[in-house]
Amino acid sequence: MKPVKIGLLGLGTVGGGTVRVLKRNASEITRRAGRDIQIVAASARSLDKARICDTTGIRLTADPYEIVNDPEIDIVVELIGGLDPAQDLVLQALDAGKHVVTANKMLIALHGNEVFAKAREKGVMVAFEAAVAGGIPIIKALREGLSGNTVEWLAGIINGTCNFILTEMWEKGRDFGEVLKEAQALGYAEADPTFDVEGVDAAHKLTILASIAFGIPLQFAKVYIEGISGITALDVTYAEALGYRIKLLGIARRTAEGIELRVHPTLIPARRLIANVNGVMNAVLVKGDAVGPTLYYGAGAGAEPTASAVVADIVDVVRTLTSDPDNRVPHLAFQPGAIADIPVLPIEAVETAYYLRLSAEDKPGVLADVTRILANHNISIEAIIQKEAPQGGSQLPVILLIHKVRERELNEAVARIEALPTIGGSVKRIRLETLG
Amino acid sequence: MKPVKIGLLGLGTVGGGTVRVLKRNASEITRRAGRDIQIVAASARSLDKARICDTTGIRLTADPYEIVNDPEIDIVVELIGGLDPAQDLVLQALDAGKHVVTANKMLIALHGNEVFAKAREKGVMVAFEAAVAGGIPIIKALREGLSGNTVEWLAGIINGTCNFILTEMWEKGRDFGEVLKEAQALGYAEADPTFDVEGVDAAHKLTILASIAFGIPLQFAKVYIEGISGITALDVTYAEALGYRIKLLGIARRTAEGIELRVHPTLIPARRLIANVNGVMNAVLVKGDAVGPTLYYGAGAGAEPTASAVVADIVDVVRTLTSDPDNRVPHLAFQPGAIADIPVLPIEAVETAYYLRLSAEDKPGVLADVTRILANHNISIEAIIQKEAPQGGSQLPVILLIHKVRERELNEAVARIEALPTIGGSVKRIRLETLG
Numbered sequence: 001m002k003p004v005k006i007g008l009l010g011l012g013t014v015g016g017g018t019v020r021v022l023k024r025n026a027s028e029i030t031r032r033a034g035r036d037i038q039i040v041a042a043s044a045r046s047l048d049k050a051r052i053c054d055t056t057g058i059r060l061t062a063d064p065y066e067i068v069n070d071p072e073i074d075i076v077v078e079l080i081g082g083l084d085p086a087q088d089l090v091l092q093a094l095d096a097g098k099h100v101v102t103a104n105k106m107l108i109a110l111h112g113n114e115v116f117a118k119a120r121e122k123g124v125m126v127a128f129e130a131a132v133a134g135g136i137p138i139i140k141a142l143r144e145g146l147s148g149n150t151v152e153w154l155a156g157i158i159n160g161t162c163n164f165i166l167t168e169m170w171e172k173g174r175d176f177g178e179v180l181k182e183a184q185a186l187g188y189a190e191a192d193p194t195f196d197v198e199g200v201d202a203a204h205k206l207t208i209l210a211s212i213a214f215g216i217p218l219q220f221a222k223v224y225i226e227g228i229s230g231i232t233a234l235d236v237t238y239a240e241a242l243g244y245r246i247k248l249l250g251i252a253r254r255t256a257e258g259i260e261l262r263v264h265p266t267l268i269p270a271r272r273l274i275a276n277v278n279g280v281m282n283a284v285l286v287k288g289d290a291v292g293p294t295l296y297y298g299a300g301a302g303a304e305p306t307a308s309a310v311v312a313d314i315v316d317v318v319r320t321l322t323s324d325p326d327n328r329v330p331h332l333a334f335q336p337g338a339i340a341d342i343p344v345l346p347i348e349a350v351e352t353a354y355y356l357r358l359s360a361e362d363k364p365g366v367l368a369d370v371t372r373i374l375a376n377h378n379i380s381i382e383a384i385i386q387k388e389a390p391q392g393g394s395q396l397p398v399i400l401l402i403h404k405v406r407e408r409e410l411n412e413a414v415a416r417i418e419a420l421p422t423i424g425g426s427v428k429r430i431r432l433e434t435l436g
Numbered sequence: 437m438k439p440v441k442i443g444l445l446g447l448g449t450v451g452g453g454t455v456r457v458l459k460r461n462a463s464e465i466t467r468r469a470g471r472d473i474q475i476v477a478a479s480a481r482s483l484d485k486a487r488i489c490d491t492t493g494i495r496l497t498a499d500p501y502e503i504v505n506d507p508e509i510d511i512v513v514e515l516i517g518g519l520d521p522a523q524d525l526v527l528q529a530l531d532a533g534k535h536v537v538t539a540n541k542m543l544i545a546l547h548g549n550e551v552f553a554k555a556r557e558k559g560v561m562v563a564f565e566a567a568v569a570g571g572i573p574i575i576k577a578l579r580e581g582l583s584g585n586t587v588e589w590l591a592g593i594i595n596g597t598c599n600f601i602l603t604e605m606w607e608k609g610r611d612f613g614e615v616l617k618e619a620q621a622l623g624y625a626e627a628d629p630t631f632d633v634e635g636v637d638a639a640h641k642l643t644i645l646a647s648i649a650f651g652i653p654l655q656f657a658k659v660y661i662e663g664i665s666g667i668t669a670l671d672v673t674y675a676e677a678l679g680y681r682i683k684l685l686g687i688a689r690r691t692a693e694g695i696e697l698r699v700h701p702t703l704i705p706a707r708r709l710i711a712n713v714n715g716v717m718n719a720v721l722v723k724g725d726a727v728g729p730t731l732y733y734g735a736g737a738g739a740e741p742t743a744s745a746v747v748a749d750i751v752d753v754v755r756t757l758t759s760d761p762d763n764r765v766p767h768l769a770f771q772p773g774a775i776a777d778i779p780v781l782p783i784e785a786v787e788t789a790y791y792l793r794l795s796a797e798d799k800p801g802v803l804a805d806v807t808r809i810l811a812n813h814n815i816s817i818e819a820i821i822q823k824e825a826p827q828g829g830s831q832l833p834v835i836l837l838i839h840k841v842r843e844r845e846l847n848e849a850v851a852r853i854e855a856l857p858t859i860g861g862s863v864k865r866i867r868l869e870t871l872g
C-alpha cells in the first residue's frame with residue numbers, strides 16, 4: 001500500500017519527539033500499520049535555529065498554512081498548542097478534507113464541539129489522545145475499552161507539575177513556594193505557572209474526560225476549579241498523620257441530580273494506588289458499573305510520552321482511512337445525536353467530605369462551640385485532632401475530618417465557626433474523597 | 437441501522453454477567469455503538485436449572501452448534517472456556533462467516549495461530565480482550581494505545597488467585613496451604629488449584645501479551661513456568677524486611693539475544709506501584725521505548741468485569757462491520773506477514789537478580805565459603821542477612837540478594853553451595869526484578 005503522508009505543525013518539544021519516535025520505530029510501526037507513515041513536511045516558527053530532531057527528508061516551512069493546504073498530505077498533526085493560530089489551522093485542514101491529530105487540550109476543551117462538527121461534515125477524523133495525560137491511552141480506554149460500562153465517576157492526577165510539587169512537599173516537608181521555584185528551574189513549571197498550579201490545565205483535561213465518559217458536551221466553563229497554591233506543608237503533614245495524601249484531582253461524577261465537574265486539592269486514603277502516584281507521573285482512576293475500579297498510569301507529559309500518543313492516533317487514523325465514516329468510534333465516544341445535555345451541578349450543590357483546619361484559642365469550651373455549630377448543620381465528624389500550639393503562638397491548630405456534606409451547608413457552618421470570637425482567621429478547607 | 441444479533445455460547449458466570457451488562461446498559465451501549473446489540477440466542481449445558489440472569493427474549497438451546505450455524509446471528513460470543521468443544525465451535529462459527537468474541541485464554545494461547553488464520557481467510561474478526569486480565573483493556577492498550585512504541589518489556593500480575601494468596605500471606609503472615617484453603621472456600625481458587633497456583637493460567641495470558649507486544653507467534657510451550665506453592669511465610673517476611681514484596685509475575689522481555697517468556701514468583705521493590713496491587717486485583721506494567729512505564733490496573737476476573745471486556749469487544753466488532761477487512765487492527769497487533777519468529781531464550785540463558793535463602797551451621801567460616809563460591813562465579817552480592825536460628829534449631833537462615841546473573845551460572849554456584857557440608861538442604865531461590 002502507498003505510504004501515508006503526514007504534515008506536522010510545530011517542531012517544539014512534542015513535534016521533535018514525534019519526528020524522533022516515527023523515525024526510530026519506523027519499521028515496528030509499519031509492521032503494525034501495514035504501510036509506511038512518512039512525515040513529508042513540517043512547519044516551525046523559526047527555520048534557522050538548531051533543530052530538536054533530525055529533519056532529513058522533511059520539507060520545512062515557516063508557513064503552517066502551506067501544510068494544511070498541501071494536497072499531498074493525508075493527515076495534519078497539530079502540535080503548536082494554544083488557540084491562535086492552532087484553531088484556524090485545524091479548521092482549515094478539516095475543510096481541506098484532511099484528518100487531524102492534535103495534542104491541544106485547550107483547543108479541544110474550549111472549541112471541540114465546533115471542531116468535531118466540522119470533521120463530521122467533512123467525513124474526517126480528529127484524534128486527540130495526546131491531549132489528556134500524555135502517553136497514557138486513557139481516551140482509548142474510556143472511549144473503547146470501557147464501552148460496555150455506565151461510567152459512574154473518574155478521578156485523575158492529570159497535571160504533572162502539581163503532582164511533582166505536592167510529592168516534594170510530602171516527601172521533604174517543603175513549602176509550596178520553594179518547590180514551585182525548583183519546578184520552574186527543572187522545567188516542570190512555566191515562568192508563569194498559573195495555568196498549572198491554579199488547576200486550569202487539569203480542568204481542560206477533565207472537560208474532555210468527562211465528555212467521553214458520560215456522553216455530555218464539552219463544557220469547560222462549568223468546571224469548578226481550585227488550585228494548589230493554598231496548600232501548606234502543615235496540611236500535608238496533618239493529612240499524612242491521618243492516613244491521607246493530598247493530590248490535585250480532576251473529578252467527574254454522575255449523580256441522580258446531575259454531573260459533578262471539579263478540579264481541586266483532595267485528601268485521599270494513603271493506601272489507594274492512586275495516592276502513591278508520585279512526581280510528574282499521571283494516573284486516572286475510572287469506576288465503571290460493570291468493571292469496577294480501573295486505573296491507568298504513566299507519564300503525563302514530555303516529548304516522547306506525548307509523541308507515543310500522537311503516533312498511536314496516527315496509526316488509528318490510518319486504520320480507518322478505508323472505513324465507513326458513519327461507523328467509526330465517535331469523537332466523544334457517543335454518537336453525535338446521542339450526546340445528552342445532563343445538567344452540571346454548581347459547586348454549592350456538590351456533596352463531599354472535608355478536612356478542616358482552624359486556629360482556636362487554648363480555652364475550655366472552644367471545641368464544644370465548633371462541634372455544636374457542625375451538629376446544628378447536620379454535619380457529622382469523623383475525627384478531631386488538636387495539636388500543640390506552634391512556638392510562641394497562643395492559638396492551637398485543630399483539624400477536623402467531616403463526613404459528606406453539601407457545600408452550601410458547609411459554607412454556612414464555616415461562616416458561623418469563623419464568627420466565633422475564639423477562632424482566629426479563616427477556616428482552611430480541603431475536600432476529601434475515599435475513592436472506594 | 438438494524439440491530440446486531442449476538443449468539444452466546446455458555447451461560448455460566450461470565451455468560452450470565454454478559455447478559456446482565458448488555459441488558460442493564462443497553463441504552464448507554466446503543467448511544468455509543470449507534471445501533472442496538474441484541475442477544476438473540478444462548479446455549480447452556482443444562483436448560484432447566486435456575487438461570488444466573490434474566491433470559492427473557494433469548495432463545496435457549498442445549499446445542500451450541502445450533503447457534504454457530506444460525507444464519508440470523510452476526511457475532512458468536514464463546515464463553516464456555518477450555519478446548520473441547522470451544523475450539524471446534526469457534527472454528528465452525530468462523531467458517532460460517534461469523535465474527536467471534538471470546539474470553540478463552542487457553543484456546544487463544546494454544547491454538548490462536550490457527551484460529552486467526554481461519555478468521556483472516558473468512559474476512560472476520562476474533563476479539564479476545566476478556567482473555568487477559570478480565571476487565572482491564574490491556575489488549576487494546578498494547579495493540580493500539582502503544583502502537584508507536586517498541587515495547588521493551590512487560591510484567592503483569594495476571595492471576596488473581598495467586599495475588600490473593602500472596603497478599604494474605606504478606607498481610608497476615610499466614611502460610612500458603614492455609615490461605616489456599618480459604619481461597620477455595622471463597623471461590624477464588626478451584627478445587628484443583630494447579631492451573632492457578634502453578635502458574636499455567638498466568639502463562640496462557642503471558643503468551644498472548646507477549647505475542648501482541650513483540651509481534652511474535654503465540655508459543656505457550658516456550659514459556660518458563662514456576663508457581664507459588666513453594667513460597668513460605670518466612671520468605672514473604674524476609675522479603676518485606678529487605679523492602680520487597682513477592683508477586684507472581686508474568687514477564688516478557690526483548691533482549692539482544694532473544695525474547696524472555698517467564699512466569700514465576702518475583703521479589704519487587706515495595707515502593708513500585710505494582711507491588712501495591714493487592715487481593716484478587718490484576719495489573720500489567722508495560723515499558724515502551726517512547727512512553728516509558730505505563731500501568732493498567734483493575735479486576736482480573738469475575739462475572740461483570742469480564743463481561744465489560746466482552747461487551748467492549750462486541751462494540752469494536754460492530755464498528756468494523758462496515759470496514760475493509762485488510763485494514764483492521766491485526767489480531768496479534770502486527771500484520772500477519774510481519775510476525776517475526778524471534779527466538780525465545782531457554783531459562784538457562786536468562787539473566788535475573790535473585791533472593792537466596794539457605795540454612796547454614798552456626799560456625800565461623802560458613803559465610804566465607806558461600807561468598808567465595810559466588811565470587812568464583814562472578815556473582816556479586818547486594819545484601820546478606822543472617823537471622824537468629826529458629827527455636828530449637830542449630831541452623832541459621834541466611835538470606836542473600838544477588839545482582840543479575842545468568843541462570844546457568846547460578847545453577848552451578850548453587851550446586852556448589854549445596855554441596856558444602858555446613859549447608860543444610862537445598863538453597864531456596866526466588867527471582868528479583870527492580871522493574872525500573
